[in-house]
Amino acid sequence: MSAKSMEELVNLLKVEAVEKGSTFIRKNKRNSKEYFLLEGICRSYLINPEGEEISLTFFVSKSILSPYSTRTREELSILNFQALTATKLASIDALKFEELMVKNLEIRRFGNTVLRNELSRKVEKEIGLASLSAKERLLQFREQYPKLENLISHTDIASYLGITNISLSRLRSDLAR
Amino acid sequence: MSAKSMEELVNLLKVEAVEKGSTFIRKNKRNSKEYFLLEGICRSYLINPEGEEISLTFFVSKSILSPYSTRTREELSILNFQALTATKLASIDALKFEELMVKNLEIRRFGNTVLRNELSRKVEKEIGLASLSAKERLLQFREQYPKLENLISHTDIASYLGITNISLSRLRSDLAR
DNA sequence: GACCTCCATTAACAAATGATAAAATCGAAT
């Protein structure tokens, strides 16, 4: 992105801190911002019919949270987003960002790239869940998120992998020998 | 959408027929169209490391195939799309559609809605794969795609559900009694 | 009608994963 486009964007950003454990976007609540994750680790998650939290995606430093348009239905969030460590976010009003996208080709391309990445990560994960064993999914997780296994709760990882944390523990000791 | 916007769109559409079994978008090939499924049933699928076809999404009559931007990377398709029955498609060049989106608010909203729906179907499926048993996933499939179970191959359904077709058969007889 | 091919079902056994409970480990707070 050119310096000029970048400046236009950065001028509208506001930085906010979120403490560890806090859920800063809640399902069925309004939240109309786009977020850039400057520091820390976050996840998106949902509660399944059994009342368990299911991790959908992890976000690490210097990345972008799921865009407003993909996590929102009729102005209400369809997902929860939680800080798993102390976190710094930069945010911009989603409407303002959409205006930027419409009038600025570079920012539009950037926004579309974010969307594509979001989708293709989901496709990758979908294929993994549909066609790999739990052990293979763990290995894939380790490749996609190096180090994360030692930074966040195994319960959160297990629900991401679609297994229980007990199974995760078994696979870990299996892979360790 | 207003009649005027609709007309602008429809004027650019071309109808094409695809025969049963034909894969009309191929991974790693160029395809720069947006598609409307007028008649028939399609699926998107991929080949996993073991060489098996994995169904990702099914599309039924009067719906919209995954948008160009979400199924394409560096101008090459990342997915295969196949007609599971004799199919009629209406298509428009993706670039032309993007132009329409930029200059026409209604069409832009329409396009964004398609994107959101695409994502939220994936999220639903992700949650299912990560937190439901195979039997529950089959029930969810039946709700989402009524009748489809009797119209397409069970092998295609099984890979969508993340199980073998033998397991699918077991679950079917289990649920039948 | 006989044959063939493809697909779905069933069976028997093996492997993977879940459920429950108990033990071990780790870190935070005092």
Next chain:
DNA sequence: ATTCGATTTTATCATTTGTTAATGGAGGTC
């Protein structure tokens, strides 16, 4: 250092799902 609480590991057994192979059925072709 000690205690407390939460997380992770280990163990045992039950259930689900996979693998391989055999059986059955529907539709197409000759």
